[in-house]
Amino acid sequence: MNYAVLSLLAAAVSVGYGLYLIAKTMKLPTGTPTQNAIADAISEGAKAFLTREYQTLGLIAVVITALLWYAMGSTYGIAFLVGALCSAVAGAIGMNTAVRANIRTAVAAKHGLAAALSVAFAGGAVTGLLVAGLALASVAGTYLWLQGQGITDIRPLIALGFGGSLISVFARLGGGIYTKGADVGTDLVGKIEQGIPEDDPRNPGVIADLVGDNVGDDAGMAADLFETYVVTAVAAMILGSLTLPGNTAVLMFPLLVGSIGIVASIVGTYFVKLGSNKKIMPALYKGLIAACVLSAVALFPITQALFSSLNLFWAGLLGIIVTGVMVVITEYFTSKQYGPIRGLAAAANTGHGTSIIAGLALSMKSTLMPVLVIAGATLVSYNLAGLYGVAVAAMSMLSLTGIVVAIDAFGPITDNAGGIAEMTNQPEDVRKVTDSLDAVGNTTKAVTKGYAIASAGLAALVLFASYTQELRSQALTFALSDPSVVVGLFIGAALPYVFGALAMEAVGKAAQAVVVEVRRQFKTIKGIMEGKSKPEYGKAVDIVTRAALKEMVLPALLPVGVPIIVGFILGAQALGGLLMGTITTGLFVGLSMTTGGAAWDNAKKYIEEGHYGGKGSPAHQAAVTGDTVGDPYKDTAGPAINPMIKVTNIVALLIAGFLR
């Protein structure tokens, strides 16, 4: 039996179930005309951004397709295009559902927390199921297509991964710059200069801000995990075929692990139900835990059937365990219940400076445990089953993408639902429901970002292993005692630093553009502050769209261009060093930024609950400064590091055949 066909089937179930959830969500009521007007404005803004982003990307994709086709043959060109298209489709459909689920969540909130949770989670699940389904389908489908053509070399799959990668780095950067440019810019004028609350309909930037959550946390995250999934599956298959040639089981196992994860994720969604204690986060975790347990249970007989030893089962189990441990670690550093956030809030009480110093220290310290977990998992899985064992651990971690992205994409929906409720003056009890959902959305966003960077790290290590295996015939050792490896290592280590700096600066520039526009509207449109005339939301959306698309190009090209230049000028050895350098500092920069940013955010929320004088107190102002710094950390630069690490590695793997 051809297991790839089976995987295609599992992927189809995932996509089909996602489409079913869309249909179900669309049937729900959409509320008053005022609410609809806002939801439509968000949805139009999001669509306008994605359309323009895809136009830019389309142009770049066509050029790269042509280059690949010419240099490496038609299969590479086609595979690249398939990867890019599937990623784009998953992001687009997911986000379009999210911007429709938001208003339905706000409306369902009238019927209580359980109803609103169910709508918001179903909306998020669409993105999760489409990402996992299309990712698995694209790998299995391309593999079958190659088989059908009688091509036994599976390397064109690398081009498939590169297609996903390219979309991913642009989507993360573009979405991240958009969301934080809009957020920071809108708040600077609205909250600080005009003294009006967040999500106030009088603020001309408010729609852009609400759009931002969708393009960043939904479309951006979708593209990121689509890519991680595809490159991990591809790298696992390639590693399997290189280290154990001719063994079909080794080639098919990653696809089967993916299939198990998808089915487990779908079943897991049914476990997301509010318990008697009415706590939302445990409800979401129930779904994740169910998916983990199911995956682990199903993995056992399948490993037994395919292999004589259970070592690959243990490696797979390790990937699932890493997922759980990463969630626990991220929660510890970003939840208001534990020491780190409370210490940070206390530091805010002595001023802006100490708030930042404590947050930076927290962000740096928070890297240790995740990195040790990744290192430990690598070592154990390697000892279990060699490089292929590491690949299986990574694949099993990624197989949970469906449920994890569902939990993440829940965030922007609840955020928007809260915004719509706020802007349309909903009654207190409705606002309470949307607010509590929104608060949880912040935690889920932090937790899934921890998962995303850890899985990106593991995936990149697997890609790096594939790169070294690919060059095995040249007997390169990538020894640290070789100066060219060290030079490569240093250049690679510099990449996340420069990339992160450019991303942070881009947010600053986009925010500046928003500030200018919002100030202009407050000044020239009479009666805005009195609520007598409507601001021109569309203008602000348009400006931030343009700024984000302009600013994303330079940093996005870094991880594509630098490995090519280093590879061809300094050679394969230096490029190997570069890859490991990028993975190393990338992990630290990414982890510290995403955790640190979430920590500042929640320290602010902790103070807003009434500690250290609550809202408006000096401690709160210092915490707001921390949050402002945390914004580009956690939503732009930090998460954009993930695709950046992987793009660097996949480009290297792609050009490995040409290097000496």
Added chain:
Amino acid sequence: MNYAVLSLLAAAVSVGYGLYLIAKTMKLPTGTPTQNAIADAISEGAKAFLTREYQTLGLIAVVITALLWYAMGSTYGIAFLVGALCSAVAGAIGMNTAVRANIRTAVAAKHGLAAALSVAFAGGAVTGLLVAGLALASVAGTYLWLQGQGITDIRPLIALGFGGSLISVFARLGGGIYTKGADVGTDLVGKIEQGIPEDDPRNPGVIADLVGDNVGDDAGMAADLFETYVVTAVAAMILGSLTLPGNTAVLMFPLLVGSIGIVASIVGTYFVKLGSNKKIMPALYKGLIAACVLSAVALFPITQALFSSLNLFWAGLLGIIVTGVMVVITEYFTSKQYGPIRGLAAAANTGHGTSIIAGLALSMKSTLMPVLVIAGATLVSYNLAGLYGVAVAAMSMLSLTGIVVAIDAFGPITDNAGGIAEMTNQPEDVRKVTDSLDAVGNTTKAVTKGYAIASAGLAALVLFASYTQELRSQALTFALSDPSVVVGLFIGAALPYVFGALAMEAVGKAAQAVVVEVRRQFKTIKGIMEGKSKPEYGKAVDIVTRAALKEMVLPALLPVGVPIIVGFILGAQALGGLLMGTITTGLFVGLSMTTGGAAWDNAKKYIEEGHYGGKGSPAHQAAVTGDTVGDPYKDTAGPAINPMIKVTNIVALLIAGFLR
């Protein structure tokens, strides 16, 4: 002729000239009783701190000496003790001179800029000459002692380096925590809560703050560069003896390079003279340039006499060029004249948050060029003369320590002179002189920190090379495709992050202790604010001393303990990975922190010159927040990374013989 004897002679000249400068400085007038009272308080505080620090260190040193003696023999134990003692002596004498030169500078300021500059620079030169002289003397002397004992194995020199290393990491941390704990704590209560200016005699923490500059920038920097000098010379000699065994020229060349640098530094001090344009920085640079040119010129005939090829001359020249390039790069990112600082000041104009975001982006971006310079120098010098070539480049860079430390130690003297002038209400024209000297002191501190971290990076690479050579018989490859190397790399990369976080938190804790004490004095001692009663300066000094010494221990033990644990549990391969991981992220964390911190400091000064509303404006407040964050960045965590990188490597080199 024995070149080691010649080096000992050069070292003696340096120390002798330093002592002559002390005698000359001591003869200068010391001003009014009021001024003397302040200067005495500073000097007592500094001495009290150093005494207590050395007591703690003495205890640790005795334990380690005993351990080394027992495990590796008496020569190791003795060499370790010599290294520790010489470093301590250089720091102590240098700092004791600085705390006497400060008042003499303030008094000389009455006679104009040229007079004050000459006193301050002579005071700083004492530290520089003693550091370089004692470092060279300890290496050459220990080498001669080993020869005298008939011991041909030069490995006990590693213990000498370790002695310097241990003092260095404690001195950098203890000094750094002290200086910024006192600075931040004193400012928080004085400037912000009580609204009195900096260096106001009514502030109970003001003496502690002035003491801090000496223990941080003088004693700390002295220990740091003493260590870098010794470990580089030792590693170069060991690399020479391992890669080209039996070649005496190779063994002696590093000592000769050091001798040249020392003589060139002494001559260089004579070129530090105010030009007709009355600009201070160019006067200092003249000294540096003279020393560089002289070194380069003298290097040529000596290389020609010892070796058949000139390749080692080019490698040495490269080290001198790296020194110059690092100065230029650091100046670009931290001088008020160029784009980066002006952009940072503009960002402060839109608030606290944007001030921090822009500063963080700047700090991250500023790492690229220095790292490329270090990588390039490594590659070129390796191609010129192998690993030994890299060592010679590093040694030639370090040979300029004398003049570089002189320029750096000038900083705390001028800072203190300014403080004394301020506290004793000196006339406008005196204050103008001390202020302009103080402003330059800020730049020199930034520039020499760039030199310190770059030379630490090169030194660490040379140490790493010695480690790999030492394990050569085991035919280890330290290949990046080996998971245990990767795991080591990750653990090593985590070290600077955790270390930096602990250092930043330590500053917070020390500052908190100062805040409590200063608040107590303002509250309980009647008439402080009216200037009727004197604050208890000594109490504040005592409290920050205790806090700094307590907080320095844990982070300082990290780079000693972790390599031992990893080496014996995960093995020599993983330890190799760890070393490179620590060097890599250490360079980035160190560079970004020292440059970023100086940038915030100078952006604040730029605004204080009247831009964006000048002092007291919202832009200024935001810049002050940036400066507060920059303080522990540039004066505690950042510079402490230097010794931390080297300690890790020297510990590994020391235990290499026991590893498998």
